[in-house]
Amino acid sequence: MRHKVAGYKLGRTTSHRRSLLRNLVTSLVMEERIETTIPKAKAMRPLMEKMITLGKRGDLAARRQAAAYLMTRESVNKLFDTLAPRFGDRNGGYLRIVRAGWQKGDGADKAFVELLGSEQVQEEKRQKRAEVRAKRAAETKKAMEEAEAQAQAQGETALETDKKEEDKE
Numbered sequence: 758m759r760h761k762v763a764g765y766k767l768g769r770t771t772s773h774r775r776s777l778l779r780n781l782v783t784s785l786v787m788e789e790r791i792e793t794t795i796p797k798a799k800a801m802r803p804l805m806e807k808m809i810t811l812g813k814r815g816d817l818a819a820r821r822q823a824a825a826y827l828m829t830r831e832s833v834n835k836l837f838d839t840l841a842p843r844f845g846d847r848n849g850g851y852l853r854i855v856r857a858g859w860q861k862g863d864g865a866d867k868a869f870v871e872l873l874g875s876e877q878v879q880e881e882k883r884q885k886r887a888e889v890r891a892k893r894a895a896e897t898k899k900a901m902e903e904a905e906a907q908a909q910a911q912g913e914t915a916l917e918t919d920k921k922e923e924d925k926e
Contacts (some may be wrong), residue, residue: 765800778804783828786836789875795866798854802870809851812841842872 767774781801784791786808793801808826811819815837826831844851855869871879 759826765796767800774800779826779828782808782826783832785870785872786827786832786840787829789870790866790869792857792869794860795854795856795868797868798866802852802854806849806851808836809840809844812836813845815841840872843872847873891924 767777768778777797781791781793781797782805785801785805804826808823811823820833820837823836824830825835827836827877846911850875853873854872855871857869858864860867
């Protein structure tokens with residue numbers, strides 16, 4: 758029986774589980790939305806909420822505690838500079854876990870984990886990707902037109918040489 762047993766083991770050793778959760782929390786801070794399995798998302802939630810609470814405290818000791826847990830310096834800066842002020846008046850409940858179907862290989866339930874208020878960031882990323890895609894499509898179209906023009910020019914010169922050869926005969 759599992760009476761009063763807290764946490765998730767996730768089928769990993771302690772060190773593997775700890776590094777997995779640290780990586781997930783760091784990725785969520787940097788990307789503001791990640792896709793993972795539901796048990797990992799549920800195991801990550803209290804750790805992410807603790808990080809945001811440290812960010813809201815904002816003092817040097819909190820920054821050092823966050824730096825000891827998060828994997829990169831950029832994630833610590835983002836946590837304290839952009840994420841913590843976003844949740845300044847909110848007491849907990851900073852994450853949203855949205856179920857997203859099944860994993861193809863083993864059928865595990867997948868979920869998107871996102872920070873509340875990250876919709877604007879996600880929309881900006883979508884627009885940026887759409888702009889890059891449109892620019893790439895325009896470059897490809899231009900390259901195709903140039904290639905066609907070159908092929909026609911080469912075809913015309915080939916026809917001209919053929920006509921000259923026929924005239925000589």
